[in-house]
Amino acid sequence: MTVASTAGSVSAAGQSTSEGDWATWQKDLFGSRYAAAEHRIDARNVKNLKLKWAFAYPKTESTFVRSEPAVVGNTVYFGGSDGKFYARNAGNGAAKWEFDLKSVDPENHCADRPPNSATTCIMVWDAPTVAEGKVYFGDARGYFYALDARTGALSWSARIDTHPYATVTSSPIFYKGRVYIGVSSLENGAGRDYACCTFRGHLDSLDARTGELKWRYYTVPEPKRIGTWPSGAPMFGPSGVGVWSSPVIDPRTGTLYVGTGQNYSGSGGDVDTMLALDARTGGVRWKNQVTDSDTWRMLCWDPDPTGYCPGLAEGTANDYDIGGTPNVFVAGDRTLVGVGQKTGVYHVFDARTGEVVWRRLLGEPQANGGQGGIQWGASYDGKSLYIATYYANPGKLFAVNPANGDVRWQTPNPADGCTTGGAAQYPAICVRAHGPAASSSPGLVWEGSNDGKFRAYDAKNGQVLWTFDTIRNFTGVNGIEGMGSAITGTGGGAVISNGMVYVQSGYWPEYSTDKGHVLLAFGL
Numbered sequence: 313m314t315v316a317s318t319a320g321s322v323s324a325a326g327q328s329t330s331e332g333d334w335a336t337w338q339k340d341l342f343g344s345r346y347a348a349a350e351h352r353i354d355a356r357n358v359k360n361l362k363l364k365w366a367f368a369y370p371k372t373e374s375t376f377v378r379s380e381p382a383v384v385g386n387t388v389y390f391g392g393s394d395g396k397f398y399a400r401n402a403g404n405g406a407a408k409w410e411f412d413l414k415s416v417d418p419e420n421h422c423a424d425r426p427p428n429s430a431t432t433c434i435m436v437w438d439a440p441t442v443a444e445g446k447v448y449f450g451d452a453r454g455y456f457y458a459l460d461a462r463t464g465a466l467s468w469s470a471r472i473d474t475h476p477y478a479t480v481t482s483s484p485i486f487y488k489g490r491v492y493i494g495v496s497s498l499e500n501g502a503g504r505d506y507a508c509c510t511f512r513g514h515l516d517s518l519d520a521r522t523g524e525l526k527w528r529y530y531t532v533p534e535p536k537r538i539g540t541w542p543s544g545a546p547m548f549g550p551s552g553v554g555v556w557s558s559p560v561i562d563p564r565t566g567t568l569y570v571g572t573g574q575n576y577s578g579s580g581g582d583v584d585t586m587l588a589l590d591a592r593t594g595g596v597r598w599k600n601q602v603t604d605s606d607t608w609r610m611l612c613w614d615p616d617p618t619g620y621c622p623g624l625a626e627g628t629a630n631d632y633d634i635g636g637t638p639n640v641f642v643a644g645d646r647t648l649v650g651v652g653q654k655t656g657v658y659h660v661f662d663a664r665t666g667e668v669v670w671r672r673l674l675g676e677p678q679a680n681g682g683q684g685g686i687q688w689g690a691s692y693d694g695k696s697l698y699i700a701t702y703y704a705n706p707g708k709l710f711a712v713n714p715a716n717g718d719v720r721w722q723t724p725n726p727a728d729g730c731t732t733g734g735a736a737q738y739p740a741i742c743v744r745a746h747g748p749a750a751s752s753s754p755g756l757v758w759e760g761s762n763d764g765k766f767r768a769y770d771a772k773n774g775q776v777l778w779t780f781d782t783i784r785n786f787t788g789v790n791g792i793e794g795m796g797s798a799i800t801g802t803g804g805g806a807v808i809s810n811g812m813v814y815v816q817s818g819y820w821p822e823y824s825t826d827k828g829h830v831l832l833a834f835g836l
Contacts, residue, residue, distance in 0.1 A: 330349075345751045380802055387408060450472070503611075504620060511552060569663075570587050579605050582599060584603035608629045612629050748806075799815060
């Protein structure tokens with residue numbers, strides 16, 4: 313069976329960008345995360361890659377960074393842990409403009425949020441999409457923004473979910489005058505006295521010019537009172553089924569693909585499901601539920617979870633979300649869509665019917681927290697799928713045959729990852745795990761690690777060709793001192809554009825919170 317590439321053939325319908333740009337988290341509509349046009353950095357010279365500049369975030373109460381940059385022309389766009397969104401010169405980091413998210417919150421909706429999540433409220437947790445002269449992104453409090461890409465002026469904003477725990481980790485995608493975005497929440501982290509749970513996950517289609525809601529697909533029925541928690545707090549359900557991951561679109565059929573998460577309470581809805589929706593109407597074309605039931609909240613980690621961890625007795629409290637973003641690709645004469653799950657399984661479906669074509673277990677399933685698998689996504693370069701695993705003793709990077717799931721090579725997170733560099737000072741924290749989505753460019757695969765190291769691998773055999781340790785102090789081009797940390801989350805994926813490589817360093821687990829964290833830019 314031959315494998316034909318779709319990578320790079322479509323960036324986004326109506327999007328005025330060049331092939332060398334990386335204008336959206338997914339890189340293109342198909343979710344390839346493959347910089348097909350990159351010709352300067354290759355397997356022969358990647359060893360010469362050097363840090364060109366760093367941007368350091370100011371120290372704030374929450375120091376997490378997870379907004380993967382977008383690069384269009386000579387501008388890099390990204391959100392910070394300080395409630396700001398930035399546009400900088402892609403080559404040298406010089407300032408262009410910045411936007412303060414607090415300017416769009418006259419009612420201070422962070423005050424609605426329970427105290428245990430308020431510190432992460434006004435910050436950008438997703439990656440931006442740049443299209444038709446605007447920059448689109450969401451924030452951790454459930455707002456969505458459209459800014460002028462040249463000036464940073466606000467075009468429009470919308471609070472796309474009024475639930476106090478609502479958040480946006482899904483990165484938007486632009487297609488034919490609309491932006492598509494998933495919405496989830498931090499409600500599963502609420503305490504014992506909270507009336508858990510009332511949030512409903514959803515996927516929205518918004519008019520890119522005005523922000524008008526064109527359609528909304530809810531992933532779970534409206535929660536109803538179903539009992540009482542041991543604390544006496546009301547129990548509602550079913551709830552949750554957030555859309556943490558980012559959608560992709562096959563423009564040949566107008567089909568949108570996205571994965572969903574677990575219930576927080578009760579049982580029901582499109583739990584741990586791959587959805588195929590009509591991009592124009594939101595109608596269901598097919599759906600495939602990959603886990604029968606999955607009801608989990610963070611109190612399942614409590615020393616005494618009895619009565620507060622739904623599904624614990626039945627063995628369904630697993631947190632087996634589809635957090636990974638799908639990949640659309642062609643194998644032989646068949647269009648397929650694949651996605652990674654926190655079970656460690658990469659699933660591949662017929663893109664037209666939803667029929668399972670193949671599955672491959674790459675990670676280690678872990679109940680009650682599901683961190684042994686595939687977290688945010690994979691990359692496809694027209695030849696192989698590149699898939700990384702998280703807490704899988706150790707995490708590994710795989711090259712997989714897209715036609716049948718055969719493993720072509722696998723490279724464990726290097727054995728010295730926690731004993732060398734900055735991570736060696738923190739043996740109780742460091743784990744050999746891959747949290748970010750993989751990225752690729754001709755001849756190379758890029759992946760960051762919880763050990764704080766950013767690596768380039770040979771796409772032919774998985775050999776590590778270049779390593780940079782980010783757990784160190786950096787002086788930012790903005791005059792602030794920052795420090796790298798674990799490379800993970802939505803922001804930890806590498807962005808390769810026009811001879812430069814960008815990565816955010818500073819998500820969980822944090823090696824230090826004495827300083828803010830950093831965006832790093834590399835070149836030859």
